[in-house]
Amino acid sequence: MAGTTLGAASPALAQKKPEAAKPAPPKLSKPVMAVVMAVQKLQQAGDHAGALAKLTEAAAVPRAEKDDALILAKLKLFSAQTIKDNAKLEEGLTEAVEAPSITPDEKLMFSKFVAGLASNRKDYGKAWTWYEFYLGQKPDDVEITVQAASVAAALKQPARVYELLTKAIDLREAKNETGDRSWYEFRAQTAIDNKMDDKLLPSLLGWVKAFPEPKSYNLAIGLVKQRQGNLDNNVLVDFGRLMSAAGAMTDANNYLEYADAALDRGMPNEAEIVLKEGIAKQLLDGSKQNIKEFVAQAASKNAESKAGLAALEKDAKTSPRLALVVADTFANLKQYDKAITWYKTLVGNAMIDQDTVNLRLAFALKNSGDAAGAKAALANVKAGPRAIIAKFMDVVIGDAA
Structure with a gap:
């Protein structure tokens, strides 16, 4: 986001535009x-x-x-x-x-070059004066808006940086175009560095929406997850599902954390699938003893879980807590229609956390191919870490729909 540099290819600044009427000769002393x-x-x-x-x-x-x-x-x-x-x-x-x-037109044109040249030699006060003048009359000039954001950063004005970059991004996106990657990343970094907590999530969501790639999702989700403090395994499972849905599982720790949380929460089939995927992608070393033991443990508990499912279903008819376990188990077994049915019996039940129910219902609906239903369920996730997961998942589904 450097300032304007003028050289051989610069516009002929000293020339006036042709005018319909012959201008009066200059009046000189x-x-x-x-x-x-x-x-x-x-x-x-x-x-x-x-x-x-x-x-x-x-x-x-x-x-x-x-x-x-x-x-x-x-x-x-x-x-x-x-x-x-x-x-x-x-x-x-x-x-x-x-x-x-x-003339006003010449002053406007020249002002952006004054600003750019001043910025190049690090006279940021002068640069800002003329960028501000120019943007006061040409507020929709995206490139100059970004250059002004760079100067605001040099002047240590983070709120102004965020505002200008957001404006530049919005102007581009209003035309169904994507801004430069650096704009999204710099905006998010500005929010992080300056503890702009209310702006961090919107900036990260904007970034992954514009660049829905494994690396951007991995970094963005990781950043917000770190800021949630110590999370229990029940929530880490849902973060793992989000990472998987976004294609953001890019290192061994992603797989191990997800599998460990799933196994701890009684979801051995999910843990086994996650571990085997990590091995297949060569992010986990299946020849190592600890990984072998982890897979074997998940497989053993998976067999036990499947064997006890029928009996668990009977008991779940009178126990909302067990009904959630049954719904989760069917989801883990990829029997999404059954999982959806059980999750829906829990919607509105005051005995069960509704953010958990709606988020997991959304995952099951998405995996069954019902993107619209999934987005509707996500809209009902209201608070805490799961609300953040829901916002990211909404972007993931939007990209896939």
């Missing part, structure tokens, strides 16, 4: 006219360094007439641009935007 003639003679001879030196000598000449300052500034622009002298170019631009006779 005699001392300035003498300087103009001397400078133009040097320029015509190709001596632009000499022309700039002559203009420097004339700095003390009074600008008595309304066009004096602008004409001298434009002469400086012409020579500075020709020999690619950015210091003199910035001087000329600054003198031009401050000249009393400059």
